[in-house]
Structure formats: structure tokens, C-alpha cells
Amino acid sequence: MTRAAGTTQHRAPSALPRLLAAPVRGVRRVRRPATSAAPAFDVAYVRSGPHADVPIVVIPGGPGLGSVLPYRRFRREAAQRGLDVIMMEHRGVGLSRADLDGRSLPLSAMHVVDVVDDLAAVLDQEGVSRAFISGSSYGSYVAAAFGARHPERVAGMLLDSALQSVADRDAERAMIRGLFVEADTRIAASVRELLEDGSDPRLLLGVLRAAYELGGTELLEPLLRQRLHGAHRTGRGDHAGRGSSGHASVWAALEAYVDKAESEAHVPGFYEFDLVGAIAFRELGFGPDPDGSPLDPSLTYAPVADRFPRFAGEPFDLPSAAAGFDWPTVLLSGTRDLRTPAAVAQRVAETAPDTVLVEIDNGHSALESHPLALLHALQRLSRGEQRRLPDESALMSALPRRGLVAGLPRLLHAGTRWEAALRS
Template sequence: MDVRGDLSVDQQGTIVVRDGIGRLTPALAKVLFGRHGFVIQRPVYPDRAETFPLAVMRTGPPSDLPVLFIPGGPGMGSVLPYVGLRATATQHGLDAIMVEHRGVGLSRRDNRGRDLPLDAVTLEAAADDLAAVVQECGVKSVVAYGSSYGSHQAQVFAARHPELVAAMVLDSPLLSVEDDLAMVRAHRRRLLWDGDDPALIAVASAVQDLAATGISMAELSHAVEVVYEFAGPQVLLRLLRARRAGRQKQLWRQVSRLGVRQLEGRGVSGVMEPDLVAGIAYGQLGFGLPVDGEPLDPQLHFAEAAVRQPAFHGQPLDLPTQLAAFNRPLVVVSGDRDLRTPRPIAERAVSLAPDAVLVPLVNMGHSALDAHQSAAVHIAHALTVGAAHGLPAEAGRLSGLRRRGASHWLGHALNVATRLP
């Protein structure tokens, strides 16, 4: 599929194609959006009259309690990347709503065809967009399912519009920028550098052996994260040993550079567009916080791009305080191999909220919405029927469901590639 150009949608909901994009993507977008999509006009700035068309998808049988799925990023599209998720949700009878984030994909431009201004793309504005969509759909409230960055957006949405959120799912949650970073660093180093987990002693030793050769710590940190999350410790151990022996250099380069296009620039139209959301990523979520000089620092991945991005000026809300006041059902989903928002952050979220449960999924990294969509849909469905409290007992069964999502196939590819000479 050719996705090298630009897509947007006009006031009437017609797909607009610019910059010589290939034929298949706009045709597919038009089919997808034409069947289930609509637009609403939203203010570019809250205090000004100028508006832009915000694209929305709603699939499945209409209900009084839809599920509002909020993907990660920031910069991730909703229309093109989540066709499979919406199909699975429809099979399970879910009324699913997805909003193309302002500044991204079909919601990228204003009514004159101009990119939205960087300072108009904020967490607060995006949360208010969600509220407007829920009201447009004519329902009293929704189950807000947020994954990764989407979990942060879901919490801001719930804090600003509590009457619209009947229940919430935080899948691989973000809470507090500085606190989360400290927990991520400690977790990664405990498991994959210090070898405190007996099952990972050999992996941690191999990581240290490769680091001793003088390999770039930025490369090492990111490659370890990618392979461990998507393919697991045994695949990671094979790759580390192969790289130490001078083999698998091309695979190593590919893995260590995976996701670089998601950090800045135009990215991939309709799929991942980081440029207009940089004020959120770097200014509000601290993607560019300084490195600390210690091994396996996740900030090394962002360091080069961060010098060209907005400075961090803080989160708009104290989410731990907001979460403590959220007195409706809350489900926190956490993969046991998640190195980006690891289990300690999920456990903290559960400890803060008065009516929260943890659903621990095994053999999974970051974001069930991307890596295990069957489990994500089952969890969302449980909240629509008031069955949140039974989900922890179902965690083993949910983990064993057939895996769907692009992240799952990446794990298979890494497993095969690391077995080649």
C-alpha cells in the first residue's frame, strides 16, 4: 500500500488527496470513511470562530453505551490503522467510536486546506474534541478505552467531561511524566541490566557483554526494547549473541532504527503523523526529557529529535489526583513484557482509583489495542455489560486468545529472522 502523500477530509466528509499520493490509499480511505464515517466542525482554537472538519468513525450496532477507542501516539491515525480492530469489535456486537486526532490524517487540515497550527493541537483541545463527538452521537456516556498515549488522553477527557465517561480502560497507562520515567528506567535496568529476575539473568548478561564492545547505548537500548516487547526474551538473547559474534548486523540496524520516522517530520500519512502533535509529545508529555547517562535509558531514542522540538512545559493536569477522584469502574491492562509503560505504573494506577482492577496479560508487550486486539475487545465488552470486576480472573484466558494486530506479526517476523544464519 502506498501511503506517501497526504489525506484530509472536507466539510462534507469528502476525502481530499494531495501531493501525488498513490491510488490505493485514498480509495481505501474513501471506502472506509464513506461507509461509517462522518465529520463535525470543531474550533481550531477554543476562543475563535475558525473551524476544521474532525473525522469520526462509528461502527457496529448503535447502543446507549458505545466504546470510544483512543489509540496511542500521539500522531497515530484511527481510520486506516484500526480496520481489524473495528471488524473484531463489530463481531462482538460493540458500538465502537474512533476519532481521528486533530492534526492527524483526515483531521489534519482546516477548512481552507491548511495544516492546523502546532499550538492548536493540545491535550485539552483533543479531549474536548472527544466530548463533542460523544454529544454528536446522541449518547449520555461512553466507555473510554485509551491505549498508551490514548490512556493519557482518556484521563484528560474524563477529568474535563466526567459526565460523559461511564467507565474507563487504561491500556498500558501513562500517569505522571517524571514519575513514570523514573519507574521505566528502574524497571528496565532491574530486569535487563542487573538481572534481578532469575529467568532473565542470561539476557541481562548478554546485554552487558554487548555494551562492553562499545556499541552505541542508544542502539542497544532501543533494540532491546523492541525485541523484548514484540518477540520475548529468548529471541532477544539470540539476537544479542548473534550481534556479539558479528552476525545479524543488518537485522540489528533495522531493529535499532524501528520507529525513528514516528519521532518527527511528516511520518506516514493517515498512519502515523508526528509533526503537528509535537507540542503534545514533547511539550506536554516530555518525550524530550534529558538522558541520565545510565544504561538502557529510553530517552536516548528521543535525544536527537528532541533538540528540534518544543521544550517540555508540563502536563495540563495532575493525573494521579484526577484518577483518585474517578469513582466509576476502571480497568488497567498491562502486558508482562511492557518496557515503555511497565507493570509498576499499571499497579500504581490501580492503587490510586477507588474502583479499579488490574488485568495482567502474559507474553505481551505494550498496548493490547495494537498487540492483542481480541483481548482488548473482550475487555471493552465486559465494561459495557457491567462485568469489570470479573476480568482479573479471566486474564489467563484473555492472554491465550488468538492474537491480532500488526505488533503481533512483528514478533513472528523477529523470531524467524533471528533464526537465520
């Protein structure tokens, strides 16, 4: 693939999303006209729950996550709480992947400003003049960009794991290295030893980040001990311990969990990065820009960088735009979030005039990892009660975890204990 042209053949659209979405209620489509960069195509979306004058728009992260299929349970939970939820299938993903002739959209069609205008078209078709806009991770960038481009249509906003600027990578680096390299802790000492033994820094960071965000130090510390035990026993450096059925299974499971960028995992209708990755690289700076120090998050997507356009600049200046957000804004931040550090949410809270910052015991993106906490916050926001949320953070943290990745921490904890028992 040439990095700029975006004309290389991509996967043909799969029939699977349409088959799986057939029984899903409320799926609708709005025609998007042809432009110089994109053919005409239909954007799919779903609306659920009792209709309200001011519904809630929920935008998933990625980019690459679908909306219609992955969040059916989330929408059921929302409807039970009386929430009117609209979720749009992102252009280039699932039910919004193909043009009118059934061909995958080109990379040239992938721009944040067009995604924002897709959402405005959805609201137009639904006869919605104003909505509460909620975005998680990459979705928070789209949500804030919608506010910058269509401020008159925003009744309130929730930014879950706020992503605001390419420059925030420096805060991400500082948090990761502070925890895992520079700290005077057993975890940091173990990480330094693994790096000295030749572990691949990119894969090591992926496992560290996933384990910490999913299960905190209670999961990460024994996992690192077991990894080092295997390294000392085999003396095999980066591949240490892979021959044993012990810690290799949990470590390998985590590597598989974080490996979607490197392997470009493609699950039609659920996660499709191969087209929307153009946004990630061209506009959000996902391409490698390493600083030469260990555990650099810039290297996460390095294996697929040559498949997408080079970084051309951000489409919005969201840190500056936040000063004009005159609607109530909730900033939801996980205490273990290593991808969008709390410093980003704190900066937005200091810039936007009407904000509430809520920290919960969680990792990245409550929509995937703690959706009941997100729904509670959305309920408060939709009722004008968002000022109560900071005092309810412990309650939100303690709610049952039912997200897309909610079961992983329990499985990983159990696997780590099982492997420790095998070694004893």
C-alpha cells in the same frame, strides 16, 4: 524550526488518507471552531457496529497514530461482538490534519485539553451523553484526561498500558536497567558487553525494548548472542557485524521498527508525528532529560527534540484525578511492557475506587499487539462483568494475535533461527 514559535512550514496534508478512507463506512466529521491558537477545522471520526445507548470510545496511542485507517480490522472484530465503537482521528493526523483552507494545522493547535474537547464534540454530534472510554498508551492519557475534564460523561474506563505522568519515567528507567544492566542474567551480561564495546545506547535500547516486548527472552537472548558473535568476529564496536547478511538483517529490521522517532517516519493517515509531536514534547515531557546512566529512555526522541516546543508542564494531574474516578475502571497491563511499567497501573488501581487490574502475557499496548484481548476486556466492561477479568488473564493471553504488529514476533524468530543456521 524554532522550538517555541511553532510557525515552521510542515508537510502539506496528503490526499492519500481521503482516498483510502473513501470506502470506509461510518466516517463523519464535526466542525471545530477557530480559537486564538488554531484555525477552524473538521475532526473526522468513525462509528461502527450496532448503535448502543452507551458506546465505546477507543483512543489509539502515539501521539501520531491515525484512527480511521489503521484499525479497520479491529472495528470489524468489535462489530462481530456486537460492540458500538467510536474512534476519533486525532487533530493534526490524517483526516483531521488540515484546516478549512487545506493547510496543516499549526503546532499551537496541539494541546491535550483541546483533544479532549474534540472528543466531547464528537459525542455531542452523535447524541451520546455517556460512553465507555478506552485508551492505549498515549491514548490512556487522553482517556484519563477526558475523565478528569468530563466525568459526567464516563460510564466506565479501560486504560491499556496506562500513561499517567512525566514522573513515571523513573519507573521506566528502573525497569529497563533492572532487566538489561543490573540483573545477573545472560541477557544483562550481553548488554553490558555491548555497551562496553561502544554500542550506541539509544539505538541499543530501542532494539532491546522492541525485541523483549515483541518476543520476550526467547527472541532477545539469541539475538544478542548473534550480535556479540558479529562484534567479536569483526571487532567493529557499534557497527559490529553490519557487513554480514546474518544477524545484521534481524538487528537492522528491529532498528527500523523502533526508529520512527529518529527518522520521523510519516505514513499519511497511519502515523504522523510531525504536528502532534508538539503535545509529546510540550505537555508529556518526551524531550531529553538524561540522568547520565546507560539505557536512558529519555534519549529515545533526542534526535527530533529541537523541532518541537520545550516542556511547559503537564495539562492534568492524573495521579490525583484518579481518586475521583468513581466509574468502573479496567487496567490492562502487559507483563513485558517496558514503556508503561506495571507499577503505573498498580498505582492507579490503588488510587481509583473501582478498579480491576489485569495482567496479560504481552508487551506494550494491546490495541496494536493483542487487540482480541482488549476486545474481550471491553466486552466484559460494557456488560458490567469486569470483575471476572483477572481470572481470565490466561485465556486472554492465549487468544490469537491479530494486531498491527502481531506478525513481527514470528518473522523475527524465523529470521534469528535462519541466521543461526547460516553460522553453524
